[in-house]
Amino acid sequence: MEYFFELLLSGLTRGSIYALIALGYTMVYGIIQLINFAHGEVYMIGAFTALIVASILTMLGWNEIAILFIASVVAVVYSMAYGYTLEKVAYKPLRHAPRLSALISAIGMSLFLQNYVLLAQTSDFMPFPSLIPDLEILEPIAHLITTPEIAIILTTAIVMVLLTFMIKFTRVGKAMRATSQDREMAMLVGVDVNRVISITFIVGSATAALGGVLIASHVGQINFYIGFIAGIKAFVAAVLGGIGSMPGAVLGSLVLGCAEAFFTGFVSSDYEDVFAFIILVVILIFRPAGILGRSDISKV
Amino acid sequence: MLELKNIKTFYGNIQALKDVSIEISEGEIITLIGANGAGKSTTLMSICGIVPPRSGEILFMGKPIQDMAPNNIVSLGICQVPEGRRIFPFLTVAENLDMGAFLRKDKDEIKRDIEYIYELFPILAERRNQAGGTLSGGEQQMLAISRALMAKPRLLLMDEPSLGLAPLIVKQIFEIIKKINTENKTTIFLVEQNANMALKVAHRGYVMETGRVSMSDTAANLLANDEVRKAYLGI
Ligand SMILES: Nc1ncnc2c1ncn2[C@@H]1O[C@H](COP(=O)(O)OP(=O)(O)OP(=O)(O)O)[C@@H](O)[C@H]1O
Ligand SMILES: [Mg+2]
Numbered sequence: 001m002e003y004f005f006e007l008l009l010s011g012l013t014r015g016s017i018y019a020l021i022a023l024g025y026t027m028v029y030g031i032i033q034l035i036n037f038a039h040g041e042v043y044m045i046g047a048f049t050a051l052i053v054a055s056i057l058t059m060l061g062w063n064e065i066a067i068l069f070i071a072s073v074v075a076v077v078y079s080m081a082y083g084y085t086l087e088k089v090a091y092k093p094l095r096h097a098p099r100l101s102a103l104i105s106a107i108g109m110s111l112f113l114q115n116y117v118l119l120a121q122t123s124d125f126m127p128f129p130s131l132i133p134d135l136e137i138l139e140p141i142a143h144l145i146t147t148p149e150i151a152i153i154l155t156t157a158i159v160m161v162l163l164t165f166m167i168k169f170t171r172v173g174k175a176m177r178a179t180s181q182d183r184e185m186a187m188l189v190g191v192d193v194n195r196v197i198s199i200t201f202i203v204g205s206a207t208a209a210l211g212g213v214l215i216a217s218h219v220g221q222i223n224f225y226i227g228f229i230a231g232i233k234a235f236v237a238a239v240l241g242g243i244g245s246m247p248g249a250v251l252g253s254l255v256l257g258c259a260e261a262f263f264t265g266f267v268s269s270d271y272e273d274v275f276a277f278i279i280l281v282v283i284l285i286f287r288p289a290g291i292l293g294r295s296d297i298s299k300v
Numbered sequence: 301m302l303e304l305k306n307i308k309t310f311y312g313n314i315q316a317l318k319d320v321s322i323e324i325s326e327g328e329i330i331t332l333i334g335a336n337g338a339g340k341s342t343t344l345m346s347i348c349g350i351v352p353p354r355s356g357e358i359l360f361m362g363k364p365i366q367d368m369a370p371n372n373i374v375s376l377g378i379c380q381v382p383e384g385r386r387i388f389p390f391l392t393v394a395e396n397l398d399m400g401a402f403l404r405k406d407k408d409e410i411k412r413d414i415e416y417i418y419e420l421f422p423i424l425a426e427r428r429n430q431a432g433g434t435l436s437g438g439e440q441q442m443l444a445i446s447r448a449l450m451a452k453p454r455l456l457l458m459d460e461p462s463l464g465l466a467p468l469i470v471k472q473i474f475e476i477i478k479k480i481n482t483e484n485k486t487t488i489f490l491v492e493q494n495a496n497m498a499l500k501v502a503h504r505g506y507v508m509e510t511g512r513v514s515m516s517d518t519a520a521n522l523l524a525n526d527e528v529r530k531a532y533l534g535i
Contacts, residue, residue: 171402174391174402177388177391178388178391178399181388181389182386182388184350184382184386185382185386186388187348187370187371187374188374188379188380188382189400189447190370190371190374190403190451191399191402
């Protein structure tokens with residue numbers, strides 16, 4: 001039973017990270033019907049930015065919490081700039097082109113960013129300092145869940161609440177929902193759709209980068225390829241939940257995270273990464289619209 | 301107030317508007333009638349900047365607007381009730397109305413205007429927390445008109461507001477159009493298939509044929525015109 005809980009909690013941790021990335025996929029899809037394949041790279045760049053900042057601050061002798069905070073903020077801001085630029089450079093010029101063109105552009109950007117980091121940072125795994133200290137009060141349950149895992153789950157929960165609030169109640173959130181439901185009509189009521197699209201990319205990049213920092217600090221190493229694997233899995237999670245739906249992305253991520261954890265825990269860890277794809281194929285066959293498919297809930 | 305000067309609009313290589321000139325003065329109700337595919341909706345979308353004309357000029361209050369972004373055109377006070385209503389299906393009725401007031405900052409007035417709308421259309425008040433997509437066609441049309449009114453337009457463009465509605469509701473919609481024009485002093489540009497009703501409520505009218513204006517006159521003259529009667533009134 002204890003083993004079960006341990007797996008469940010580690011699954012939720014994984015799922016939380018997927019959720020932070022999957023949100024970006026699903027929001028962008030909701031607004032411009034594009035699978036932003038370069039999204040995983042933004043997450044990876046977030047992790048690298050944090051690594052650089054953390055290394056510098058560690059040399060300067062700062063304490064862990066301050067480093068964690070500043071590294072996260074810098075990574076998030078830097079990734080936002082990446083997301084914004086990515087959209088302007090790679091997608092906006094193709095807004096009226098066939099959808100396949102934008103998709104190819106997305107794959108191109110993904111390869112470009114991976115290789116750019118590969119050249120700049122080599123392909124070796126680099127150690128990432130563990131920035132989230134173990135809290136002593138949590139010692140008694142440490143065999144079930146560690147402090148970093150709790151931090152990841154909590155951070156994700158807070159991000160979800162804030163995002164939900166933004167989408168539901170703020171002006172820009174309403175504009176996002178309106179744009180995703182009928183872009184032309186949104187223009188006709190005065191929404192600056194280009195701005196809404198930019199904001200969507202910026203917000204999605206911010207949460208992905210946050211995920212990148214958290215998981216890097218938890219796992220302890222990163223390389224240029226982490227964005228690809230995590231990106232694909234988050235994409236599977238978004239499809240599983242129902243692409244375009246934000247609650248769906250979170251639910252799909254948690255389900256995928258737990259399924260993976262149980263699969264590795266009870267069956268085998270050899271096929272861990274393949275497992276996500278098996279799930280993807282199964283959903284596409286039996287429930288193409290995902291768990292919270294489009295008809296019964298609103299997009300974005 | 302609004303002047304279209306020789307506008308030509310394309311969808312890719314297809315030319316939808318060949319040479320359209322229309323003039324609308326403040327306070328008027330102007331109607332544009334024509335067969336399917338004549339280019340009526342395209343004319344409205346050109347005015348709103350959704351499908352900007354490739355050549356020609358659109359002047360609003362004397363200023364050219366043909367190169368402006370749609371959101372900036374809305375902020376000048378030009379609003380459209382598009383063909384097919386285009387309600388945001390997953391936003392509630394109240395949220396749809398909020399979207400209509402998207403560019404307004406006067407919160408208290410917005411609240412008052414919403415109350416006014418709910419008085420005008422009690423059914424919308426009843427359904428205020430229901431998703432827009434679940435309303436009936438007539439209710440959606442009322443919501444679409446209300447959403448446009450929430451922007452406090454100076455010029456209201458309406459694309460076939462009577463399409464697909466029962467005769468009783470059509471009558472109600474035309475009464476509202478008249479009311480908006482007389483009470484709020486809103487200038488109205490009305491595209492209609494229902495030429496009979498449209499010409500009865502309008503001051504002047506334009507007839508459009510395959511991307512060109514083929515006739516323009518006072519509404520009364522058009523109603524009496526033999527060609528118009530034959531082609532658009534079915535008499
Ligand atoms: N998005 C589009 N892409 C290509 N062609 C279009 C598009 N929209 C309209 N057209 C073409 O432009 C012409 C004018 O269309 P428009 O919708 O303006 O006609 P309309 O007068 O509003 O007709 P209706 O009374 O049926 O609404 C038509 O020939 C139509 O096929
Ligand atoms: Mg039309």
